[in-house]
Amino acid sequence: MIFLCSECNKVFQSYKHLKEHKRQDHPVPKQYNCKWCTNTFNCSSDLRKHVQRNHPDHQPQTYLCDWCGRTFRCRASLMKHMQHIHAGKTPRDLCSICGKTFLNIKFHLPIHSEQYYECSHCGQQFKWRKSFIKHLQVHNADKPLSCSICDKAFKDKVSIHRHMRTHTGETPWTCKYCGRSFSRRWNYIQHLRLHTGAKPYVCEVCGEAFTHNVTKKKHAEQHKDT
Structure with missing residues (x-):
């Protein structure tokens, strides 16, 4: 059995070699899909800009280091940063608005310049009400x-x-x-x-391609008896 490359018509003796050939000689550009709409992008930076511009309420929540202004995508990363970079440091600046103390108050003051939503459970603050409401679900998991x-x-x-x-x-x-x-x-x-003819699901055994994953799985059952 031979396998023909649909891009350049080269012939291979196994689907494994055909797959490796396509990966090296005909790479498919990775696409980044926006999960809030149907737009797709060729690089992650374009996707981030799109989300910031068109879906501001769905931007990933970030955690701000009050000492140096760095932001992190998860609380664990912020805590690790605090332990390694700012361990033993003593707050020296007092905020006259909320009474909290900081090593460098300039990174804290902006939260008082406009309305923010503060979680009464953990103190985390949000600029966008939708992000704040979504965060509250973490504390109210028993209230679907x-x-x-x-x-x-x-x-x-x-x-x-x-x-x-x-x-x-x-x-x-x-x-x-x-x-x-x-x-x-x-x-x-x-x-x-149905219109484009795309068949993204490929049988690992024989290389036949299918439009739907469920069809590929049914096809794969045929190989279990061989």
Whole structure:
């Protein structure tokens, strides 16, 4: 059995060699998908700029070091930074607004220049109300979000927003080829493959490609008996 490269027509004796050839000679540019809309980008920096500009309420929460102004994506990284870089340092600047003390107050003062939302459970502060509300769910894990129409409960706002479309009939994703619209992004992506012919799921045994993963799994069952 031979395997033909669809890009350059080279022939290989095994699917493994064909796959390695495609990886080296015909690499597919990595794409970064925005999970809040249908835009895609070729580099992560463009995606970050897009989120900052178009979805400010969904930016990853950051943790600010009050000593030097560095920001971190998780609290554990901030604590590790504090232990290694600022261990043993003593606060010297007193904030006249909130009474807290800091090694360098200039990184703290901006939080008083505009409205911020402070968590009463842990003291973490948020510029955006949506980020603050989402954070509160961490402390209220036993209080799931409920649908006001049918009382179904959900663990996060993304899930309840998706569910609400079943009541409102909202279909934000529209196919540019046929005009059909969808309430779920994943269903929209799967539908697009009918027009583009994309087959991203490849059998590891024989190299046959499929449009849907479930079809590939059913196909793979055939190889278990051989």
